[in-house]
Amino acid sequence: MELLNLYQNNYLIVFVFLCLGVLLPLVALFLGKFLRPHKPSVEKYTTYESGIDPFHDSRVQFNVRYYIFALMFVIFDVETVFLYPWAVAYDKLGVFALIEMLIFVIMLLIGLIYAWKKKVLRWT
DSSP, rough: OOHHHHHHHOOOOOOOOHHHHHHHHHHHHHHHHHOOOOOOGGGGGGGGOSSOOOSSSSSSOOHHHHHHHHHHHHHHHHHHHHHHHHHHHHHHHOHHHHHHEEEEEHHHHHHHHHHTTTTTTOOO
């Protein structure tokens, strides 16, 4: 019975933190909306508030290569997130985890070589 109470208390703590994680930002945003000054004007709805009237469309078309470069950065940044816990617990994991991580790194290297061959990593 004591083990069941401990088990339920663990879920209760997770539920309380989940509720706090959702409610605190909502309450802060809700209070901020009521406490801030709200005086809309025509100038505030223009593209720039620097005093200069906009003379063309504010949307500028970028080359897709920049987005792909950013996605490649995110992918290899996430790789670091997977490698760090593995490196910390390497002594306890054994040879099987080493082989799994080698397969993971080889797959990422294949993706990097593919992106290099497609000239995705060229910034110009």
